Amino acid sequence: MLLSHAFGMFTHPDDEWVTIRKEHETPRRVYVAYVAILALIGPVCAYISTAHFGWTIGNERLIKLTEISAMQLSVLTYISMLVGVFALGYAINWMARTYGAKEEHVPSNGIALAAYSCTPLFLAGFALLYPVPWFNALVFLVAACYGAWLMYDGLPIVMGIEKEQAVMYGGALLTVALVILVSTRAGSAIIWNMGIGPVFVSG
Incomplete structure (x- = not known):
């Protein structure tokens, strides 16, 4: 089962990458059995916390989103995560030959x-079930750093390249990831201006 790889990414990533390399699962299966499931965690937790728990900043009153607004933003977040993973995967394949990866x-x-x-x-x-902005930011920063390390660690194994090449390859991919992130933020601003922005209520 592909979801078993999630645990292996934290306990023995090198062995897990070797297994993933040998599996040669189709992109559709990886999406349906792994990405589509795990990507739900953030949006679902965000919906629960913003619509039902609420959050405070400093000594301000409790703030929540309306259930409709929270649902809309959660669905958009889920879609953007799926698109982001696909775009990053496409970039990895597109740049593969440039960095000597096996086709x-x-x-x-x-x-x-x-x-x-x-x-x-x-x-x-x-x-996100604990909606405290500084805590959420810290957790996601640590997760992003570990995710970047996993990519650098997996590049030589999965793509069949030298470790020296993985440094430049990984740097290029991190740049692509940042572009995807900025594009997502810009897209959010555009969508909010179209009337699908957050609607706040007092708790």
Whole structure:
């Protein structure tokens, strides 16, 4: 079962990458059986915390989102996560030959590398059940750093390249990830201006 890889990413990532390399799962299966499931954690937890728990900043009153607003933003977040993982996986495959990776007939390795590297970010979604901004930011920062390390660690194994090449390859992919993040933020601003922004209520 693909979900078993989530635990392995934290206990023995090198062995897990070797197993993933040998599996050659299709991108569709990786998406349906792994990404689509784990990516739900953050949006669902965010919906529960923002619509039902609420949060405070300093000594201000409790703030919540309306249930409809929280649902809309959670669905959009889920979609953006799926698109982000696909875009990163596509970039991995697109740049593969440039960095000497072995060409695959089925573009499974790039999607798999992107999906499993994002595991810490998926699981960090549980932190949203405790809606304290500084705590959430810290958890996601640690998760992003570990995810970046997982990608660097997995590149030589999954893509079949030298470790020296993985440094430049990984740097290029982190740049792509930042572009995806900025694009997501810009897209959020555009969508909010279209009337699908957060609607706050007092707790």
